Amino acid sequence: MTTSTPLIxxxxxxxxxxxxxxxxxxxxxxxxxxxxxxxPAFAAEGLGLKVLDWEAPLADFDRLDAVLLGTAWNYQDKPNAFLAKLEALERSGIAVHNPPAMVRWNLTKTYLRELGAAGATTIPTLWLDDVTAEDAREAFGHFGCDRLVVKRQIGAGALGQVLLRAHEMPGPDWRFGHAAMVQPFLPAIEREGELGFVFIAGELSHALRKRAAKGDYRIQSLYGGVESRHEPADDEIEAARAVLSALPFDTPLYARIDMLRGGEGGDDGLLLMEAELIEPYLYPEQGERVGEHLARAIARLHLA
Ligand SMILES: Nc1ncnc2c1ncn2[C@@H]1O[C@H](COP(=O)(O)OP(=O)(O)OP(=O)(O)O)[C@@H](O)[C@H]1O
Ligand SMILES: [Mg+2]
Known part of the structure; x- marks a missing residue:
């Protein structure tokens, strides 16, 4: 709390x-x-905003009241340094949104297992220390599907992700090479796409739909994915909210809950793909009021 203009x-x-x-x-x-x-939203709420590289020396953070993790999108390359910096900021009295304990928990996708156990509906997943061709063969049988998505337990931007097809199995010596999650490929990604729900201080700010480019199944903009506005139905909001309630933390300042419809026909209920609590892109083009929502929530926390 401060009486002068808080600097974020x-x-x-x-x-x-x-x-x-x-x-x-x-x-x-x-x-x-x-x-x-x-x-503009921060200015309207009487909040100062300073953009800086998370790797800047601690002295550059001197006058800040709080930090947002923003677009610190290279942290996967140096997660320990990132966490150490966030912890140092917190120790120096700067509020870190979201806090380092939440970031640490959200860094490894094994958190999805925990959320599943706490009542969120997640995509069926096999958790393996590595994946061999034999493991993949077994996974096809286990899920009864003909396409599998193999992804890293620590990763983002679909980096290193592999799509396996039952009729073109990799050779017997194939190895994924990382601690992995193996999931059935959900055809809803090609139909409806992925739905993202942006929550600010526990309230839904907006929802959006992310579709992959033709011939791809990854919705990330780097692979040509496009987003559009989505007016969520009540049961969709409820499914996303249930994920937020399953978090083993107090309500985060911001969260993006990414979900995908299950079922072979792609028309079952929504399943959790990811709960992004570190530095999610908040898709302001699909939710013009997200700046206002975030500024208000921060003002409530940091304006005396
Ligand atoms: N089981 C699945 N069925 C169909 N498509 C999938 C599945 N899992 C992942 N995908 C596709 O791959 C993309 C990346 O997967 P995911 O979001 O789990 O990984 P990520 O590396 O954390 O990516 P990001 O951090 O950019 O969201 C998804 O957005 C989706 O387009
Ligand atoms: Mg994702």
């Missing part, structure tokens, strides 16, 4: 900051869209 840090990284030149990420325009949404 927006953590970016060297490849999302506008100064990155040729090294700027292909999806860094999302950084620009986020700031365009946040800047």
């Amino acid at each position: 840090g927006f953590l970016a990284c060297e490849t999302t900051l506008p100064g990155a030149g040729d090294r700027r990420r292909g999806d860094a325009y999302e950084h620009d869209l986020t700031l365009a949404a946040l800047e």
Whole structure:
């Protein structure tokens, strides 16, 4: 709490900051869209906003009251350094949104197992230390499907993800090479797409639908995925809210709950793909009021 203008840090990284030149990420325009949404809303609430690289020296964070994890999208390459920095900021009295304990928990996708046990409906998953061709063969039998998605337990942006087809199995020496999650390929991704629900301080800000480019099944903008507005039905909001309630933490300042419809026909209930609590893109183009929602929630926390 402070009586002067609270100053909120927006953590970016060297490849999302506008100064990155040729090294700027292909999806860094999302950084620009986020700031365009946040800047006026923060000003209207009497909040200062300072954009900085999360790897900047601690002294640069001196006057901040709080930080948002923003577009710190390179943390997967150095998760320990990222966590150490967030913990150092917290120790120095800066509120970290979302806090390092939540980030640590959300870093490894095994959290999905925990949410499933706590009542969220998750995608059926086999958790393996590595995946061999034999494991894949067994997984096809286990799920009774003809396509499998194999992904890393620690990963983002669909990096290193593999789609296996029953009729073109990898050779006997094939290894995935990472601690993995093996899931049946859910055809809903090609029909309806993935639904994202953006919650600010526990309230739904907006929802959106993410579709993959033709011939791909990954909805990320880096692979040509496109988003559109989505007016969620009550049962969809309820499914997303149930995930939020299953979190082993107090309500996070922000969360994006990504869900995909289950079933061979792609018309069953929504299943949890990911609960993004670290630095989710908040899709301001599909939710013009997200800046306002976030600024208000922060003002409630940090304005005396
Ligand atoms: N079981 C599945 N069935 C169909 N498509 C899937 C499945 N799992 C993942 N995908 C597709 O792959 C994409 C990436 O998967 P996921 O979101 O789990 O991984 P990620 O690496 O954490 O990606 P990001 O952090 O960018 O969301 C999904 O957005 C979706 O398009
Ligand atoms: Mg995802």
